[in-house]
Amino acid sequence: MTQIPNPRDVTPAEGAAIAALREAQDRSAAAKAGGAPEARLDELSRQEELALQELQRLRGLGAEHD
Numbered sequence: 001m002t003q004i005p006n007p008r009d010v011t012p013a014e015g016a017a018i019a020a021l022r023e024a025q026d027r028s029a030a031a032k033a034g035g036a037p038e039a040r041l042d043e044l045s046r047q048e049e050l051a052l053q054e055l056q057r058l059r060g061l062g063a064e065h066d
Contacts, residue, residue, distance in 0.1 A: 014058045021051040 010018060028044040036044075 011058070014055065017051065017055040017058050021048070021055055024048040024051045 024044065024047045028041070028048055031040055031044050
């Protein structure tokens with residue numbers, strides 16, 4: 001599972017991206033536990049990846065301004 005930054009070290013936009021990533025991870029875990037079809041698991045995996053990419057993008061933008 002992806003390591004999520006400490007909430008004290010993030011901007012509000014990063015906080016929203018973290019929340020979106022956690023929600024995507026939670027949906028994915030619930031679907032796996034519930035025996036969801038492979039197509040659903042694939043879609044949830046894509047959503048999780050997009051949420052992670054957005055967080056990484058925002059973290060990269062923040063590093064440029066340090």
